Amino acid sequence: MISSALVSSLTIILNRAAASSLFYVLHPVIPFKGCIDPSEPFQCPQSQQCIALQFICDGHPGDCPDNLDENEETCIAAKRPAKENIEKFLHAAYTFLFGEKLSRSIDENKIYWFDTLASAFSVSKNIHSFAEKTFMSSGDLTHFRNIFQLIHDGRLEDIPLFA
Numbered sequence: 412m413i414s415s416a417l418v419s420s421l422t423i424i425l426n427r428a429a430a431s432s433l434f435y436v437l438h439p440v441i442p443f444k445g446c447i448d449p450s451e452p453f454q455c456p457q458s459q460q461c462i463a464l465q466f467i468c469d470g471h472p473g474d475c476p477d478n479l480d481e482n483e484e485t486c487i488a489a490k491r492p493a494k495e496n497i498e499k500f501l502h503a504a505y506t507f508l509f510g511e512k513l514s515r516s517i518d519e520n521k522i523y524w525f526d527t528l529a530s531a532f533s534v535s536k537n538i539h540s541f542a543e544k545t546f547m548s549s550g551d552l553t554h555f556r557n558i559f560q561l562i563h564d565g566r567l568e569d570i571p572l573f574a
C-alpha cells in the first residue's frame with residue numbers, strides 16, 4: 412500500500428519535472444557556437460562573452476568578466492591562433508606530433524583531451540607551463556621537447572624515430 416506521504420512526494424517530483432520541461436520549451440537553451448561575429452572574435456576566458464581584439468590587454472580592465480581581458484594568459488592567447496584552429500590542427504597532426512606514446516592518453520580522456528591541449532597551447536607562457544596544464548610526466552615532457560626541437564631544426568624526417 413502506498414502511503415499518502417509517498418504519493419505527495421511523487422506528485423511534487425512530477426510537477427517539478429513538468430514545470431522544468433515547460434521552462435525549457437519557453438526558454439530553449441541555445442548552444443554556444445563560439446565567437447562567430449568577426450568584429451568580436453575573442454572569447455573571454457571561462458565565459459561565453461565575445462569581445463573585439465582591441466580590448467584585450469589594452470590597459471583597461473572590465474571588458475571580460477573578472478577583468479580576465481587583462482590577464483597575462485589572455486594576452487598570450489590573443490597573439491596566438493584561435494583555440495578552435497589549434498584544436499583542428501591537433502586533430503590532424505596529433506600522431507605526427509606526439510606519436511603513439513601520448514596517443515594512449517587520448518583514449519583515457521577523449522572528450523576533454525584536445526580541448527585541454529588546445530587551451531594549453533593557446534595560453535602557456537613556456538613549455539613548463541604547458542606541461543603543468545596538460546599533466547605531462549617528465550618523460551612526456553622530454554619527448555615533447557625533442558619533437559619540437561626537431562621541428563624547429565627542420566629535421567622532420569627524424570620525427571618518426573621519436574614517435
Ligand SMILES: [Ca+2]
Nearest residue numbers: 466471474480
Ligand atoms: Ca581591456
